[in-house]
Amino acid sequence: MPARQPAAADPGLTPERFRAAVEALAPDLRGGVALAVSGGPDSLALLLLAHRAGFDAVALTVDHRLRPEAAAEARHVAAVAAGLGVPHVTLAVDVPRTASVQAAARGVRYAAMAGWCDANDVRWLMTAHHADDQAETLLMRLSRGSGLGGMAGIRARRAVEGHAVTLLRPLLGARKAELVGLVEAAGIAAVDDPSNRSDAYDRTGARALLAGGGVDAGGAVATAAHLAEAEAALQWVADEAWAGRASVSGEAIALDTRGLPAELVRRLVLRAFREMQGVEPDGPALQRLLVGQGGTLGGVLVEGGPLWRFRPEPPRKMRTSTE
Numbered sequence: 001m002p003a004r005q006p007a008a009a010d011p012g013l014t015p016e017r018f019r020a021a022v023e024a025l026a027p028d029l030r031g032g033v034a035l036a037v038s039g040g041p042d043s044l045a046l047l048l049l050a051h052r053a054g055f056d057a058v059a060l061t062v063d064h065r066l067r068p069e070a071a072a073e074a075r076h077v078a079a080v081a082a083g084l085g086v087p088h089v090t091l092a093v094d095v096p097r098t099a100s101v102q103a104a105a106r107g108v109r110y111a112a113m114a115g116w117c118d119a120n121d122v123r124w125l126m127t128a129h130h131a132d133d134q135a136e137t138l139l140m141r142l143s144r145g146s147g148l149g150g151m152a153g154i155r156a157r158r159a160v161e162g163h164a165v166t167l168l169r170p171l172l173g174a175r176k177a178e179l180v181g182l183v184e185a186a187g188i189a190a191v192d193d194p195s196n197r198s199d200a201y202d203r204t205g206a207r208a209l210l211a212g213g214g215v216d217a218g219g220a221v222a223t224a225a226h227l228a229e230a231e232a233a234l235q236w237v238a239d240e241a242w243a244g245r246a247s248v249s250g251e252a253i254a255l256d257t258r259g260l261p262a263e264l265v266r267r268l269v270l271r272a273f274r275e276m277q278g279v280e281p282d283g284p285a286l287q288r289l290l291v292g293q294g295g296t297l298g299g300v301l302v303e304g305g306p307l308w309r310f311r312p313e314p315p316r317k318m319r320t321s322t323e
Helices: 016-026 041-052 070-084 100-120 131-143 176-185 203-210 217-245 262-276 283-292
Strands: 032-037 057-063 088-090 125-126 157-159 166-168 246-249 252-256 295-296 302-304 307-312
Touching: 016 041, 032 041, 032 100, 041 057, 041 070, 041 176, 041 217, 057 100, 057 262, 070 088, 070 262, 088 100, 100 125, 131 176, 131 217, 217 246, 246 262, 252 262, 262 302, 262 307, 283 295
Parallel strands: 032 057, 032 125, 057 088, 125 166
Antiparallel strands: 157 166, 246 252, 252 307, 295 302, 302 307
């Protein structure tokens, strides 16, 4: 028998593979792209790959002004981008002080980047989320009792609500170690954000569990992909149910939910709120409404049962007093 030939070495995360991942996500991609680059190894790897793959890119760094080092880190990213010949923009924002600073910062960050894209006619925004991020997200959402939509994890492509921008995450199949190695091989220093190690955030605990080998990141990514497909299928069914069972008359909506599974009823009720208010109620408030078969929520008067009815809450009568 002829001697077995050695297996070809894995070429790793090459620019060609990166471009193929982007094209698989966005075959309709045209024009320039914006890159979210914080200065950490993940986002610097995204910057390197997009540059090497020949994308017409601009790097966006958001300075949340939460740490004194942030401005210097933004200047560091600007210098790295300049060395590659990639335009760079720093977006300074103010983060409202809420119970979840990270969530508030995330919302402000995406709004700032999407707003810049709108103003500059850029229709694509890439972030450096990777397989380890996906695994951490699934672990956190599992511990919170998330539903199917939440367990579908980080989406590889989605529209940014309220903006003409599509978000792409072409690195979800890559491991963090690959991205770190890519940046180190290029001789580029990455920013170290100490909040990534803070016990104040749920993600830190999930990251520690992942690092201990208790969860396989590759398996978590595959699970998230399967759940995302199931979520898309169920949403298609919900859209079909809405088309056949919802009746809109002026400001009122009627829903015939007879014979429908509870999850479809939940989705149809959520859509009724979106149609009337433009926003959805949070999970606990919606659950109370479903269990109670109606009530008043967010300015909407709801009558439950097999036939659900939604209409604007009537104005409350003003109290008068006599002397």
